[in-house]
Amino acid sequence: MSQRPLDxxxxxxxxxxxxxxxxxxxFRGELQGYDVHLNLVLDKAEELKDGEAIKxxxxxVVRGDNVVYISP
Amino acid sequence: MSQRPLDxxxxxxxxxxxxxxxxxxxFRGELQGYDVHLNLVLDKAEELKDGEAIKxxxxxVVRGDNVVYISP
Amino acid sequence: MSQRPLDxxxxxxxxxxxxxxxxxxxFRGELQGYDVHLNLVLDKAEELKDGEAIKxxxxxVVRGDNVVYISP
Amino acid sequence: MSQRPLDxxxxxxxxxxxxxxxxxxxFRGELQGYDVHLNLVLDKAEELKDGEAIKxxxxxVVRGDNVVYISP
Amino acid sequence: MSQRPLDxxxxxxxxxxxxxxxxxxxFRGELQGYDVHLNLVLDKAEELKDGEAIKxxxxxVVRGDNVVYISP
Amino acid sequence: MSQRPLDxxxxxxxxxxxxxxxxxxxFRGELQGYDVHLNLVLDKAEELKDGEAIKxxxxxVVRGDNVVYISP
Amino acid sequence: MSQRPLDxxxxxxxxxxxxxxxxxxxFRGELQGYDVHLNLVLDKAEELKDGEAIKxxxxxVVRGDNVVYISP
Known part of the structure; x- marks a missing residue:
């Protein structure tokens, strides 16, 4: 069964x-919300470098136009 | 018979x-969904480098504005 | 007689x-479809370098925002 | 309970x-307003470099298309 | 008398x-058509370098978002 | 009391x-007008370099998509 | 009295x-027309380099998305 991106x-x-x-x-975090632009809300967010949290x-709130992909 | 991109x-x-x-x-994966922006859902996705899976x-979920082409 | 781009x-x-x-x-291929964003469907597609097929x-499906021109 | 970016x-x-x-x-400041484009109004704003205020x-008023993320 | 770009x-x-x-x-060519995005159709088109036809x-069909100016 | 960017x-x-x-x-100038794209009209405008007027x-009329921020 | 960019x-x-x-x-020229995208028509147009006409x-017709500012 197919699923659309927002699903x-x-x-x-x-x-x-x-x-x-x-x-x-x-960035890694708990997805708290999103909208149709793929603006995202991440909770307990961390910026990663080589898989390590650096911040x-x-x-x-991430503005959607910066996003390449989201991996649940 | 012609076919539109979303077809x-x-x-x-x-x-x-x-x-x-x-x-x-x-990226390689099973196309699980898409929308009119060409946002894509890929399942069992792999990032490729020189044809080899590196991740x-x-x-x-890939945001459509990053896409150059999709090859089924 | 003038002709619009989609014509x-x-x-x-x-x-x-x-x-x-x-x-x-x-890219070279047979135009199989298009839409108003100039998203294109190419069949028997080839990527060219210096006029030679390299892939x-x-x-x-090519996302329209990548296109500079289309030459029939 | 999920929350959308504008929430x-x-x-x-x-x-x-x-x-x-x-x-x-x-930039750091007090969020005084925003709109759907993520245009932002920051009060008592400071430009930061390495965490230090340099200006x-x-x-x-920050135009939304410049924004990567907003961290409350 | 003023004239709008599409005029x-x-x-x-x-x-x-x-x-x-x-x-x-x-590019030089005979303007065969256009639309509101400034997508253009050029006939007998030539790509120019230093004023010389190189192709x-x-x-x-030129996608409008590539255009800087059109000189009739 | 919050204020939206256009306020x-x-x-x-x-x-x-x-x-x-x-x-x-x-750029520095007297704000003479604006619209929803943040296109701006500046009067008595000056281009600044290191805080000095160079032009x-x-x-x-500044096209809004060039704007990072506006500081009243 | 304020004036909007298109005014x-x-x-x-x-x-x-x-x-x-x-x-x-x-570019310098006589403004012959414009539209809401800030597409412009310039008559007797000249491309300038260091204030000198080089072309x-x-x-x-200048496509609006290339414009930084217009100075009447």
Whole structure:
């Protein structure tokens, strides 16, 4: 059964995701929300470098046009 | 008989596709969904380098504006 | 008699076209479909370098925002 | 309970936020307003470099398309 | 009497134009059509370098977002 | 009390503002008008380098997509 | 009295303007027309380098997304 991109995001709410941004930065956090532009809310967010957390945040709002992919 | 871009994606659901992204990265996976922006859902996704899988994912949502082409 | 861009694409359906992408890559294939964003479906597609085919595809969907020009 | 990106911004009104812009600049200020494009109003704004304020502003309006993330 | 950009293109139908693209390439051809995005149809098109034709085409469809200016 | 980005611009009409553009150029002038794209009209405008005026204009219309921030 | 960006362009019809494009090129010409995208028609247009005309045109249509500012 096929699933549209926003269906996947909806199923991933409150679970951990990895977000790859343009320019190669990765963020990890719990997906707290999203909208049709793929603007994302990540909770307990961390910026990653080579898989290691280099910066920690409470909550962040990522603007969707920076996103390459989201991996639930 | 001609076929529009979204027809091709619809026919490719649940089958393997290669996706070339801007910047030259390739992803391979089973097309699980898409929308009109060419946002894509890939299942059993792999990032490729020179045709070799260098990173494996369960499911990823690729934001459409990164896509150069999709090859079913 | 003048012809709009989509008229030309419509007349070119099922015939070979060359597509120049941003960044300088060229693709050749049979135009199988298109939409208003200039998303294209190419059949028997080939990526070209200096006029030589360096990669062959069955069908590809090219996202329109990569296109510089289409030459029927 | 999930929260959409604009909900988070709404809750952050009148509180300090960090805004990361494309190109790597960070701004800190009190979020005074926003709109659907993620255009932002920051009050008592500061431009940061390595976490240090290098420039101070009263109020600034940041155009949303420059934003990578907003951290309340 | 003032004239809107599309008026000028309309008056230039079936006449030779020079089109400067982003990245500095110039094309010359007979304007055969256009649309509101400034997608263009050029007939007897030539790619120019330093004013010299380096490549000849029959007809090309240029995607409007590549255009810097059109000179009738 | 929160204020939306366009409210701030409205309050800043006829007063001096600094506008930072992408690429790092700064302009200073009296805000004479704006629209929803953040296209701006600056009167008695000056281009700044390191805080010094390097070029003077009467009035300029700045296209909004160049704007990083506006500081009233 | 405030004036919106398109008001300024309307008042500048049939008068000389300088247009700065992204990438730093300047054009000078008589503003013959415009539209809401800031696509412009310049008559007796000249491309400038260091304030000197390096290329002359009859009329050109400049696509608005290239514009940084317009100086009447």
């Amino acid at each position: 996947i995001l909806n199923e991933s709410l409150e679970t951990p995701v990895i977000v790859r941004l343009k320019g190669g930065r990765d 920690k945040f409470g909550t962040i | 091709i994606l619809n026919e490719s659901l649940e089958t393997p596709v290669i996706v070339r992204l801007k910047g030259g990265r390739d 494996k994912f369960g499911t990823i | 030309i694409l419509n007349e070119s359906l099922e015939t070979p076209v060359i597509v120049r992408l941003k960044g300088g890559r060229d 062959k595809f069955g069908t590809i | 988070i911004l709404n809750e952050s009104l009148e509180t300090p936020v960090i805004v990361r812009l494309k190109g790597g600049r960070d 101070k502003f009263g109020t600034i | 000028i293109l309309n008056e230039s139908l079936e006449t030779p134009v020079i089109v400067r693209l982003k990245g500095g390439r110039d 000849k085409f029959g007809t090309i | 701030i611009l409205n309050e800043s009409l006829e007063t001096p503002v600094i506008v930072r553009l992408k690429g790092g150029r700064d 003077k204009f009467g009035t300029i | 300024i362009l309307n008042e500048s019809l049939e008068t000389p303007v300088i247009v700065r494009l992204k990438g730093g090129r300047d 002359k045109f009859g009329t050109i």
